[in-house]
Each structure stands twice: as structure tokens, then as C-alpha cells.
Amino acid sequence: MANQTEGGSHRAAPVHTDPEDVSLLTALSALADSVRLTLIRELAGSADWTRSCGSFDVPVGKAALSHHFSVLRGAGLVEQRDEGPKRVNRLRREEFDARFPGLLDLILRADDLD
Amino acid sequence: MANQTEGGSHRAAPVHTDPEDVSLLTALSALADSVRLTLIRELAGSADWTRSCGSFDVPVGKAALSHHFSVLRGAGLVEQRDEGPKRVNRLRREEFDARFPGLLDLILRADDLD
DNA sequence: CCGAGTGTTCGATGAGCATCGTACAGTGCG
DNA sequence: CGCACTGTACGATGCTCATCGAACACTCGG
Numbered sequence A, B: 001m002a003n004q005t006e007g008g009s010h011r012a013a014p015v016h017t018d019p020e021d022v023s024l025l026t027a028l029s030a031l032a033d034s035v036r037l038t039l040i041r042e043l044a045g046s047a048d049w050t051r052s053c054g055s056f057d058v059p060v061g062k063a064a065l066s067h068h069f070s071v072l073r074g075a076g077l078v079e080q081r082d083e084g085p086k087r088v089n090r091l092r093r094e095e096f097d098a099r100f101p102g103l104l105d106l107i108l109r110a111d112d113l114d
Numbered sequence C: 001c002c003g004a005g006t007g008t009t010c011g012a013t014g015a016g017c018a019t020c021g022t023a024c025a026g027t028g029c030g
Numbered sequence D: 001c002g003c004a005c006t007g008t009a010c011g012a013t014g015c016t017c018a019t020c021g022a023a024c025a026c027t028c029g030g
Helices: A024-031 A034-044 A064-074 A095-100 A103-109 B024-032 B034-044 B062-074 B093-099 B103-109
Strands: A080-085 A086-091 B078-083 B087-093
Touching: A024 A034, A024 A064, A024 A103, A024 B024, A024 B034, A024 B062, A034 A064, A034 A080, A034 A086, A034 A103, A034 B024, A095 A103, A103 B103, B024 B034, B024 B062, B024 B103, B034 B062, B034 B078, B034 B087, B034 B103, B062 B078, B093 B103
Parallel strands: none
Antiparallel strands: A080 A086, B078 B087
């Protein structure tokens, strides 16, 4: 069934995955990409719901960017919400950390990527 | 015949990478594979230098197995040594943990892979 | 109601990589 | 020495995935 609650948006709601349902392999695969790593780290440096998808400084086009956010949602790392014409993001810190303790901290603490 | 000293082996020594020189992306990429994850976990359940490469229960041929160990070495996760005709392995727990604190523990503690 | 801005979807493309089979190179045992 | 065992090197193959361009959908401000 569609879970389209209140009758505000006529837009396809982003599909989220609960971190509890994410396998270790899925989580690691989602993190093993430089673009997604950058997204997560930039997101971690901003307040929740303040960054739209297009506001990130990554060297890929819109289509690829949309794909990356889809992967991040599927790994339980990012939550999205439609706000006007934009889709704003939130890093699921607590939830993801409960499933994979320390992993997110490790990613954010690292000083070099490549 | 007892153990061989420095001048004994005429065999190509395995190329190792110090965990300190491993990037986060390289580490995550190495871990984001079910076969390698299995190798690491099986290795963690055995004493150091007791497991030869062929002694692991993974559904791949010799060639692929050799490749996986090469990746694990390159990520600073595994150390290898030639012992007679076999190549025995050791999980670099302390060293890798010093570079990426908690990551290895997380991998080993996880109860499901996929 | 139109147009600018934002993001998704679709099909195609290219690169990387996991895998295999085979040939090759050491090692040690009989 | 010759042979079984172990692992690596190499070339080929097939699949996954990151990316792009273009078309489409939705929102909001004139």
C-alpha cells in the first residue's frame, strides 16, 4: 500500500531503508566510494535538513548524484525529505551507529580518503 | 630439515602494504566483498600462521583466491609467509586496528553478512 | 499559466573487477 | 630424479556499477 499520508505532496516519496535491515556488506559497499564518502562527510558538517541534493561539491552530474543518494538511502545512511522544490538531507547518525557502532565515526574522523 | 634462513627461499616474497599507508577508501573496498569478508573472519578464528591459503572454505577457484589474498595484503589486513610449499597467513589485528580503530572489530562482531 | 529551478528515470556507454582455465614455478617427499 | 601439492601469472570473459545526456515530473514565483 501507498503510505502517502497527508494530502500535501503529489510526489514520489523517497524510499528509505532502516539501518537495522542493512547488511554489513551493503553498508561497506555503500561507503566504498569516494563520491559517497564526500557526501557523507559534507553532510556531517552541516545541520540536519539544511542541505539539498544539489548543494554538494562533487564532480558528477545530476543523474549520478541522484543515484548516489539512492544508494545512501538504501544503506540507511541518509534520510531525505521534500521541502518545496528541493529534497533536503539528514545523516542518520544515531540509527546507523546503533547498527554499526563506530563505523560512521571512523569515516568522519579519517583525515585522508585516497 | 629445519627452518630456512634468509638465503633459503628462491621464491617471490609476497608484497605487503603497511596499514599506515592504506587509505580509507582502499580499506573499505577491500572489505566490501563477501569472499574476503569470509576469509578475514575465518582467519580471525584461527591462530596466527596456522592457515594456508587453500585451507579456506570459499566457493572460488585457486586463481580467484590468490587474487583475494593479494587485495587483502594490499589493504594491510593480512600478512603472509612461506612455510614449505604452503603460504600461511596472519590477520594483522593490532596494526590494522591502530590505523582504523574499531573497524576490524566491527567486521568480526557482525553476525550476518548478507 | 508559464518558466526557472530541482531532482528522478531511462537507455547507453565504458571501466573496473571477480572469476575461470591453463600454464608455470617452487617445495618437499619417496 | 620425478611426482604430487601449493600457489602465482596470464589472458579471456562476463557482470556490476559509476557516469552521462536527454526526457520527464514536480514546485513555486511572477
